[in-house]
Amino acid sequence: MTEVLLDICNAKRQRIAKKGFTLGHVIPYSRTHPIIKPTFPLFIAEVKRKSPSLGSLKDIKHPALLATAYKDCGANAISVLCEEDYFGGSLNDLMEVKKALPEICVLRKDFILEPEEVEVSYLAGADMVLLIVNLFLDDFKKLELLFNTCLKFNLTPLVEVHDEKELEMALKLDIDYGILGINSRNLDTLKINKLNAFILRQKVPSEIPVIFESGIDNSYDAFIVGSVRFEGFLVGSYLMQALNMPNMKQTLFSRLINLIASFKAGAQRDFFYKLVNMFVTKKPPLIKVCGINNIDFALSASKHAHLLGFVLVKSSPRFVDAKFLEKINEYENIKNALKIGVVADKESLKLGLELIKKNLLDCLQLHEAEDLDNGLYFGLDLKEATFCYYKAVKNVDSKDSLLNLLDSSHGEGIEADLDSISGFDNLAIAGGVSEANLESFLNLSPKLIDLCSALESSKGIKDTTKLESFFNKLNTCNCKK
Incomplete structure (x- = not known):
């Protein structure tokens, strides 16, 4: 257990010792509200005053009014943070919310340590109870007693995990009767790693419902969460921060409505699901062959590469148009491959979006997407995007949604500075990777390597011999490991 969690749990035990399991609040002797089971997709919006990572978020005087606003925006469950010392919540907040909204599913989000707390949750009106596996690693x-106590009172346990060890423990429970929540926050560093959470999702049996927790900061995050097959999400801080903005009511409504719409749109796209699945099932790194402008080369590349890249920028010697993409998709191997469109200006972006709509491309790789004015990419708000994209960046930003492709070369064959990029999580590399220096790059344990100029006889002219030679070298390197 981390120091922060240990402090929270110690404070909780001290409160229980002084005030009992009701924590000094007046709890009904019998439950007065019907139990509401969660439905899917599950959109949980949270009443949250503060947190250890962000500090104070908002002084909420009327939790029920906020919960009602959430419901009106489409949330079908409300999370009420009840921990008092570090999060500023209370059981009174939960009872107020449930009294105002008896028809909606309410989660008691707290650091539950004893089965008596589950009974108190039931009496107070909770329908779901959070159980944090990390608190019970030893x-x-x-943990099993708490889980079964939830079932005894007909409450739905939300079992929260952060890593594979915790997941293995959770799966030993009768988890079919509960819900899994995967939290993307590292409890040691408090940093968010969404890709780790997405990879963990792939390791859960398909019949078990899983929701995503922590790390949703915009609508595009919800889009990706939907696309990697989560059955819902829990969001708190992103919504609470809207309450500190000038047009707080309008901002809150638009944020939650857009999150739900983006999640549903993402569920219709499978690029990120397939990509994350390959991270789990394929030997790393994944290989993307980019700048393909020749059908014969494309067919050869499709036998080896995990992703195929096509440059949509007219000024590039590697440019391909819509007709080329239509033609190349007639080949079964390429039709079934993951295809990326490389864009860098307004015209190429427009073309890329058209090709995605026609299902000729799966995703866009965005260049010139750092330090955007007003957050707009050639007039498009990427935080509200409902198409699959990732950024090619010059500097690693570990906070981005899923994948940042570090591209110091932009197709010029300039080798990346290995020292400057070592130690980063979820590293994807483009720029100067070749057969000659492959082993040095593999030592960085990248998730993905993007090849372009290294597979050319001259700029824009792909070379099948170099392609075959590179993958022979890669296979040799992998065999050594």
Whole structure:
């Protein structure tokens, strides 16, 4: 257990010792509200005053009014943070919300340590109870007791995990009767790693519902969460921060409505699901062959590469148009491959979006997308995007949604500075990777390597011999590991 969690749990035990399991609040002797089961997709919006990572978020005087606004925007469950010392919540908040909204599913989000707290949750009106596996790494029997106590009172346990060890523990429960929540926040560093959460999702049996927790900062995050097959999400801080903005009511409504719409749009796209699945099932790194402008070369590349890239920028010697993409998709191997469109200006962006709509491309790779004025990419708000994209960047930004492709070369064959990029998580590399220096790059344990000029006899002219030679070298390197 981390120091922060240990402090929170110690404070909780001290409160229980002084005030009992009701924590000094007046709880009904019998439950007065019907139990509401969660429905899917599950959109949980949170009443949250503060957190250890962000500090104070908002002084909420009327939790029920906020919860009602959430419901009106499409949330079908409300999370009420009840921890008092570090999050500023209370059981009174939960009871107020449930009294105002008896028809909606309410989650008690707290650091539950004892089965008596589950009974109090039931009496107070909770329909779901959060159980954090990390609190019980050395005491599975206590976790199992809490889980079964939830079932005894007909409450739905939301079992939260952060890593593979915790997931293995959670799966030993009768988890079919509960819900799994994967939290993308590292409890040691408090940093967010969304890709780790997405990879963990792939390791859960398909019949078990899983929701995403922590790390949704915009609508595009929700789009990706939907696309990697989560059954819902829990969002708190992003919504609470809207309450500190000038047009707080309008901002809050638009944020939650857009999150839900983006999640549903993402569920219709499978690029990120397939990509994350390859991160799980394929030997790393994944290989993308980019700048393809020749059908014969494309057919050869499709036998080896995990992703195929096509440059849509007219000024590039590697440029391909819509007719080329239509023609190349007639080949079954290429039709079924993951295809990326490379864009860098307004015209190429327009073409890329048209090709995605026609299902000729799966995703866009965006260049010139750092330090955007007003957050707009050639007039497009990427935070509200409902198409698959990732950025090619000159500097690693570990906070981005899923994948940042570090491209110091832009197709010029300039080698990246290995020292400057070592140690980063979820590293994807383009720029000067070749057969000659492949082993040096592999030592960085990248998730993905993007090849372009290294597979050319001259600029814009792909070379099948170099392609075959590179993958022979890669296979040799992998065999050594």
